[in-house]
Amino acid sequence: MKNMITLLLFAGVLMGCEKDETTQPITEQVISTSFSTTDTLGYPSTFFRSGTPFYLIFQMINKTGIDQNYGWTGPISEIYISRNDTIVSRQYAGLAWPQLVYHGVLKADSSLTNRWLGPFNPLSSVAALMPGSYAADIFISARFDNAEIERPQRIQIIIIDTSQVFIEKPNIYLYPQTTRSLSVALEFPMGGSVLQSIPLYSDGWNVSVEPSGKIDQKYDYLFYESKNPDTFQYTSGWIVSRDTLTSFFSNNLLLAGFSQREKSDFIEYWIPRLVGYPYYIIYPQFADEIGKVIRLKISEQPDNMLRLFYVIQGTNDSEKMLPVPSIPQFERNGFVVTEWGVILK
Secondary structure, three states: OHHHHHHHHHHHHHHHOOOOOOOOOOOOOEEEEEEEEEOOOOOEOOEEEOOOOEEEEEEEEOOOOOOEEEEEOOOOEEEEEEEOOEEEEEEEEOOOOOOOOEEEEEOOOOEEEEEEEEOOOOOOOOOOOOOEEEEEEEEEOOEEOOOEEOOOOOEEEEEEOOOEEEEEEEEEEEEOOOOEEEEEEEEOOOOOEEEEEEOOOOOOEEEEEOOOOOEOOOEOOEEEEEEEEOOOOOOOOEEEEHHHHHHHHHHHHHHHOOOHHHHHHHHHHHHHHOOOOOEEEEEEEOHHHHHHHOEEEEOOOOOEEEEEEEEEEEEOOOOOOOOOOOOOOOOOOOOEEEEEEEEEO
């Protein structure tokens, strides 16, 4: 009788395990990750001046739709910064005793964020990263009960020599009179290098440009950032209060010959970043100064080209006297090329 009951129970289990054609297969649960660097104002960047602090930010994001339990021993995560495959800096988050297992819950549609201030490292004698190119990797000791963790991507960090300048976000606008295929190249007669670009810059850009300025039916301008020797002028300029920067640049850019759209692109990007000082010294760099450092070569010669970079330096002193620069006249006719950029001191 006892064997009969056992057999019936086993049969019931088998019947309960019959395949249900309406049941969907269980999707593998994956915790997404994000690893990035920003400046201290929170703007994404991978380029930093020597001795300037920046943030390394790692996130685990739960998009699985359910709460996920996890545990860890020691630090939840550790960052390793290396140069030429040699670790030069190490930082950690969420330190716990190695002998103990700690537990946590990552709620659905939420994230766990670890943020480190670099390049200063309290765990080693490395006070700051020297100029050069570095790789940052992250090791995660946390483990989830019912989900895998997406492997974080290695990121690059470039520390810039302060004897050189980082020319940020030059935008090159092209306006041929008819749709044209153009080659655009940058030359650095005094040395320098392109650090990043959109579209990707190799030996130059080869693009199709419409009279409206649309590039490859996708981009409004060619973007690059570069590292170059500092040969710019610091004798004439303006001192502008933080509260009047928007109106200053609006008037200055239009007076120089930029369009409303080009002016708006500049203000939208730069005004939110200029918040650290009550005043800013602004040294304009026109085509002659820029051409000593960066030459712009285009397969078809433009009829008119406008280039203007601003060296911008924050200050607490509004009393400094500077000669007022003379802004060259510019005519927007024929095949027009314009470019603006910033060197932020």
